Amino acid sequence: MPKKVTQPSAVFNVGDMELVSSECIILRNQDYLERDRLVTFLTRDAGKLRGIVKGSRKLTSRGVGSFEPFSRGLIHYVDKAGAGLVAIRKCDPQPPYLYLERDYHKFLYAGYVTELIDLCPIQRDESEPFFELLGGTLDALCEAGAPRRLPLLRLRFELRYLQLLGYQPDWTRCCMCLRPLLRWENNLAEPVLRGSHRFDPRRGGLCCPDCARANRQLTPLAPESLAFLENWRNAPAGTVVRPTRQALEELEAAITQHLAYHLERQPRSLSLLPSLQALNGNDGA
Ligand SMILES: [Zn+2]
Numbered sequence: 001m002p003k004k005v006t007q008p009s010a011v012f013n014v015g016d017m018e019l020v021s022s023e024c025i026i027l028r029n030q031d032y033l034e035r036d037r038l039v040t041f042l043t044r045d046a047g048k049l050r051g052i053v054k055g056s057r058k059l060t061s062r063g064v065g066s067f068e069p070f071s072r073g074l075i076h077y078v079d080k081a082g083a084g085l086v087a088i089r090k091c092d093p094q095p096p097y098l099y100l101e102r103d104y105h106k107f108l109y110a111g112y113v114t115e116l117i118d119l120c121p122i123q124r125d126e127s128e129p130f131f132e133l134l135g136g137t138l139d140a141l142c143e144a145g146a147p148r149r150l151p152l153l154r155l156r157f158e159l160r161y162l163q164l165l166g167y168q169p170d171w172t173r174c175c176m177c178l179r180p181l182l183r184w185e186n187n188l189a190e191p192v193l194r195g196s197h198r199f200d201p202r203r204g205g206l207c208c209p210d211c212a213r214a215n216r217q218l219t220p221l222a223p224e225s226l227a228f229l230e231n232w233r234n235a236p237a238g239t240v241v242r243p244t245r246q247a248l249e250e251l252e253a254a255i256t257q258h259l260a261y262h263l264e265r266q267p268r269s270l271s272l273l274p275s276l277q278a279l280n281g282n283d284g285a
Pocket residue numbers: 174175176177178179207208209210211212
């Protein structure tokens with residue numbers, strides 16, 4: 001894969017307008033009026049923006065592919081103060097070029113992480129970590145071998161995304177009685193309590209089996225699922241910590257509820273993601 005290009009936005013003042021060139025990842029595009037296109041994009045250092053590409057729906061328009069979701073480029077736009085939408089002049093494609101559409105499952109996961117980025121407001125001064133997260137996840141999806149690795153890339157993305165939004169739960173402590181849920185032996189986390197823990201999106205954390213008794217409608221998590229999460233997150237580079245199907249299903253369910261609670265909606269692309277069973281069935285291992 002070619003080396004990534006990293007560069008800060010360049011700004012030129014033309015009268016009362018700013019002509020800006022920013023490194024970007026395209027999140028979404030849609031038709032706008034008769035001939036134009038409305039493009040949402042995340043810049044490395046200028047926040048998440050929306051803009052109009054004039055005349056880009058004409059078949060003969062050059063560079064339309066540069067505005068497809070997941071593509072990266074150096075986007076040139078005019079930012080008129082207070083206008084809301086920027087006027088996009090063009091987007092020069094930049095490496096790495098991802099060919100996610102060749103693998104349907106990877107394409108669906110890319111759609112999901114990109115939609116999550118699209119669903120949260122990202123201001124100018126917080127752009128870079130979101131840009132790195134999305135870019136790094138798209139690269140990792142491209143390079144992922146076996147389909148069963150895709151849910152772990154999703155999990156890694158979601159945990160970092162929650163951290164950047166300030167909603168990362170404490171996975172090691174009961175959010176009600178505050179007792180520790182894990183202990184460490186030889187650098188490996190083990191559950192302290194047997195029985196079903198539960199995830200409470202409203203409290204933004206886990207309830208121990210005792211506190212969970214009054215909240216049986218909440219998403220259950222086995223103690224082994226919590227131990228897996230902790231060991232997987234803290235595993236030294238090169239160490240493989242494999243989840244059980246149950247651990248992945250429980251963590252996916254808890255994080256999905258947590259995200260929906262904070263985003264106040266369910267990402268539409270979530271329902272398109274393949275089941276864990278479908279991914280393992282394709283693994284051939
Ligand atoms: Zn408790």
